[in-house]
Amino acid sequence: MKPALLLLLLAFTAFQLALCDRNFPSIFTGEMSDFNIETISKANSIRREYAKKNNVANMNKLTMSFHLITIAQRLAPECEKVRPGSIYRYVLLKPDAAAAAHEENLKLYLDYTYARNRPLWNERVRSMEQDTAYHLEFLVAEQRQIGCTFANCTRTVRDEQTLEYTTINYGALCLLGPERLFQGDRPKWYAFDEKKGDPGSACLQGLVNDDGLCVLPPPQRGVTRIPKPTYIPPSTAPPGTAPTKLETDEINDFFLFNELRRNWARNNGVSNMWRVEPDYDLRLKAQKLAAEDCEKVWPTENYRYFMRHTDKTNKEVAAATHEIFKTKIDTILHEWDRKEFENAIFRLEELDRDTASVMEFLIAEQRDFGCASASCARTVLNPKTLEYQTIEYENLCLFGPSGKLMANPPYNYSRTLPPFNQKYGELASDCGPDGIKEPKEDGGVLCVRKIPRISIEPRKPVAQALVMIEPKMEMIQITAVSEHSLNWRLVAILVCLAIMN
Structure with a gap:
C-alpha cells in the first residue's frame, strides 16, 4: 500500500x-x-x-x-x-x-x-x-x-x-x-x-x-454569473413601438429559465438541453387560454404549461402546494433509487398528464416559451390541515414544442435519474440536424438554432432587464452553490420554488 x-x-x-x-x-x-x-x-x-x-x-x-x-x-x-x-x-x-x-x-x-x-x-x-x-x-x-x-x-x-x-x-x-x-x-x-x-x-x-x-465557484453577491450575452432574443413587439412590461418580463424570463437549464444540464450531464426563446405564437396561445378558462389548461402535443402565484396568494397554501410537489419528486427519486420502477413510473406519468410545476423549465427538448397575464384559481389539498383551499395564479406560461415530460419507452433502468425526456452525454452533443452548441461565452451548455430567428427590432431594454434580474440570479447562485446542503438533483427545482414563491 x-x-x-x-x-x-x-x-x-x-x-x-x-x-x-x-x-x-x-x-x-x-x-x-x-x-x-x-x-x-x-x-x-x-x-x-x-x-x-x-x-x-x-x-x-x-x-x-x-x-x-x-x-x-x-x-x-x-x-x-x-x-x-x-x-x-x-x-x-x-x-x-x-x-x-x-x-x-x-x-x-x-x-x-x-x-x-x-x-x-x-x-x-x-x-x-x-x-x-x-x-x-x-x-x-x-x-x-x-x-x-x-x-x-x-x-x-x-x-x-x-x-x-x-x-x-x-x-x-x-x-x-x-x-x-x-x-x-x-x-x-x-x-x-x-x-x-x-x-x-x-x-x-x-x-x-x-x-x-474541485468545488462549485463561490457566489459573487450582486453580480450575475451569466456572461455578457452574445445573443438577445428577438423582439415580438410591433415595429416602431416601445417594448411593454411583458416584453421586459420576457427578457428576464429568457435569462432566468436558461440559467436554470444550464445548471440542470451541467449537474446531470444532459446532452440535448435546448435554449428556450420567447415565441410570439405561444404568447398568443397563452393569452387565449387565459382569457377563456385557464383553470382547464392541460398539456397538448405541442406544449406544456406552468402557472405562477400572485403576491396575494395565501403564503401557507402556496408553501403547501410547493411541499406537495417537492414530496412527489422526492418520492419518485427514492422509488427509482430503490429499484421500485413501477411505482416511480406511475407517479411520473401523473405529472406527465398535468403540469410538473417548476420541472417544466427543465424539459430538455423545449425550445420556446410564451407567457401571459392570467387570473386563475385552483383548488388544492393543504397537507397540513387536510382541507381543500383555493390558490390564485397571475401568470400562465407555455413551453413547446414538446408535450412530454417523460421519455418514450423502453426506459433505461440503469440511469440514476428517472426517465425524464432528456439524453445524457457530453453537453450539447445531441442537438440534432438543426441545432448547434451555444457559444462558449454564453455558457457552451445549451443547444441553439443553427439559423437564428430574425429580430423585428433590436431589444431596447436589455440593460434594464439585466439589472432587474440580478437579484434573482443571485438567488440562483446561492442556491446552486448550496450543493453543500441540498440534494444535487433538486437544486434547480428548489431555486425555482424560491423565485416563484
Missing part, C-alpha cells in the same frame, strides 16, 4: 475515534446536522491531503446532500441490510472498540497482501464491490455528495487475522454519491478513478480548484 495512503488511513482511524467520544442523541435533533458538518470537514481534510501527496487532479470536495441524508434515515432501521444503491456507496462511522480493531486489522491485511500476494489482495477487494470498503470509501475521487444519520448498526464480520467471526457495532451510517460501481476489474474507491496531475487541475466542467479539491 502507498505510504501516503497508509498515513491517511491512520489519520482516518483518529477521525473515527474522535467521533466515538461523543454521545449523539436522536437523528431528529440538531446534533445530526453538527455531525454531518463535522464528518464532511474531516473527510475533506483527508481527501485534500491525499490529493496533494499523490498528485490527484480530480478529487472532488464532498458536500452535504439532504437527499442522501433522507435515504440514510430510511435505511437506518435495518442498517445491517444496507448495501450500495444505484447512486451511492456507504460507510459506517462511530465504531465500537471491536469495530475499530476490525478496521485496523483490515488495513494491515490489505497492506500486507498488496505487497506480497496480489491475487489474494484482488480477491479481497472484489469481495467489497457489493458492500462497504470502510475507510477507503472516503478516497473515491469522483464522489461529490455525502449524507449521514445516526443508526445502531450491528455487523458480523470475519477477522482478517484469526479468521474467526465476531460482532461489531457502529453508531452512524453515511452514504456517498453519485458513484456506485467499480470500474473494470479495479474498484473505483481504491484510487483507480484518479487523474494524475496538479491537485484540482482536472475538475469537471463548472467546478473550480479550491486548494486541491
